[in-house]
Amino acid sequence: MRTIYTPLPELPHLDARDPGLLDAVAHGAARLSPEQGLDLLIHSPLHELGRYADLRCRDLHGDTIRTYIIDRNINYTNICTAKCIFCAFKRKGDEHDAYTLEYEELYQKVQELSDIGGTQILMQGGMNPNLSLDWYLELLNGIRERFPHVNIHSFSPPEMIEFINFFGPPGKGIIEQSQWVLNKLREAGMGSLPGGGGEIFAPAVRSKIGMGKCDMEAWLQVMYAAHSLGMFTSASMMYGHIEGYADRVHHMRMVREWQDKSLLDFGAGEEPGGHYLGFHSWPFQPDNTALGRLPHWPTEDDKLAGLDFPGDVVAQLDGSGTKELDSNFGRRLRLAGSTEYLRTQAVSRLMIDNVYTIGSSWVTMGPHIGQVALKFGANDMGSVMMEENVVSSAGTTYCLDEAVLCRLLRESGFVPAQRDSFYDVIKTHAGPESPDLMVKDWSEHRTKRLHIETAEPAPMAELTVGATDALVVNAGAED
Numbered sequence: 001m002r003t004i005y006t007p008l009p010e011l012p013h014l015d016a017r018d019p020g021l022l023d024a025v026a027h028g029a030a031r032l033s034p035e036q037g038l039d040l041l042i043h044s045p046l047h048e049l050g051r052y053a054d055l056r057c058r059d060l061h062g063d064t065i066r067t068y069i070i071d072r073n074i075n076y077t078n079i080c081t082a083k084c085i086f087c088a089f090k091r092k093g094d095e096h097d098a099y100t101l102e103y104e105e106l107y108q109k110v111q112e113l114s115d116i117g118g119t120q121i122l123m124q125g126g127m128n129p130n131l132s133l134d135w136y137l138e139l140l141n142g143i144r145e146r147f148p149h150v151n152i153h154s155f156s157p158p159e160m161i162e163f164i165n166f167f168g169p170p171g172k173g174i175i176e177q178s179q180w181v182l183n184k185l186r187e188a189g190m191g192s193l194p195g196g197g198g199e200i201f202a203p204a205v206r207s208k209i210g211m212g213k214c215d216m217e218a219w220l221q222v223m224y225a226a227h228s229l230g231m232f233t234s235a236s237m238m239y240g241h242i243e244g245y246a247d248r249v250h251h252m253r254m255v256r257e258w259q260d261k262s263l264l265d266f267g268a269g270e271e272p273g274g275h276y277l278g279f280h281s282w283p284f285q286p287d288n289t290a291l292g293r294l295p296h297w298p299t300e301d302d303k304l305a306g307l308d309f310p311g312d313v314v315a316q317l318d319g320s321g322t323k324e325l326d327s328n329f330g331r332r333l334r335l336a337g338s339t340e341y342l343r344t345q346a347v348s349r350l351m352i353d354n355v356y357t358i359g360s361s362w363v364t365m366g367p368h369i370g371q372v373a374l375k376f377g378a379n380d381m382g383s384v385m386m387e388e389n390v391v392s393s394a395g396t397t398y399c400l401d402e403a404v405l406c407r408l409l410r411e412s413g414f415v416p417a418q419r420d421s422f423y424d425v426i427k428t429h430a431g432p433e434s435p436d437l438m439v440k441d442w443s444e445h446r447t448k449r450l451h452i453e454t455a456e457p458a459p460m461a462e463l464t465v466g467a468t469d470a471l472v473v474n475a476g477a478e479d
């Protein structure tokens, strides 16, 4: 029977650091207001924030098990018409290393995943205008026929908008057209829709860094369309560049509001309708990207003039900030390090009270910060990493195998459990047959660092150009 969903109440009269408020939030009795979320993100003592995020996580997921999945990132093409200035992965098509994988190469990658017990592929690519709808449908059919046990977690909202523009589906507006395309892809084998291309929703930021990427409304409507069909999706955020802190909180707020809408419209409880299953966020990786070449804030001149970070001057909790508020907006970079990552993740756990999985981003932060993240609100370690192409092109990422992933979870005080795409546990590794407990020689299982040297980044001139209507997809490393 369908359960009527009721969003938690906000208590805006309370101070963000009021222990009564934080206890209520941690135990699912109240909701943070955006103002309170921002206050926590900026001012809360790090370990206090972590403690409440951990409490909330334990309230939802218990004290014992933390999960991971065995899946593989497959980036089927790097040819892309978009110009995201944070991307070091894309090629125009005439470079020596531009590629579109053949079906047989793609099947081989899925076979390798299947051979190690994998259950999901995360398949995303650049916006390649040479690929037809039939190319995608044949690929999905081919994978499903050969590997019916592997969930195809594929594409992203910006890719869906690209499909709408390229394939001209029937329907009025983005939601109906997305439903038509999604139905075709699902009939061919697509299982779920990852949340790539979320970046930062606020229009002022989005139009600067994702030149031409679909806007926030389109991104959220595609996801709503997927939910209307009963599909499960995820949401993402990439921060630590030109955005202000309020932009991050606005982003979390929008995910929460649209999750409310899906749960209200399509059902919650024991047998819920489609909705977001997880939220994943990670800091921008600057190497080999045009965005990464911006001056870091504060420059000597900024210090002398006592200037605030331009992103904070522009950012508003309702997303209404405009670039006119600061002439330096989009011209200064504020990277996020480990503590910033932990703070942001902890606030996402507390703010987005209706999305139950928060993923640890060990892929970008490294395995050990990934472990710490398990005490800052994360309940899932994501996937073993067999290959990664997108973020590795813009900075170091890490590859590790199942035994190491289990060891990291166990060392953090949890029993590792392999899950499927829908966060249902497949195997709990409590006994001596666990992948990590069977290892005799750890030298065989060292974490590998990936860092792909790439061609020249986009010219700096692009950094100051405003939005275009071209469409952009982020082939993100995590979903």
Ligand code: SF4
Pocket (backbone or CB within 6 Å): 078, 080, 081, 082, 083, 084, 087, 088, 089, 090, 125, 126, 127, 472, 473, 474, 475
């Ligand atoms: S992030 Fe994705 S859509 Fe953007 S330029 Fe890179 S490959 Fe293209």
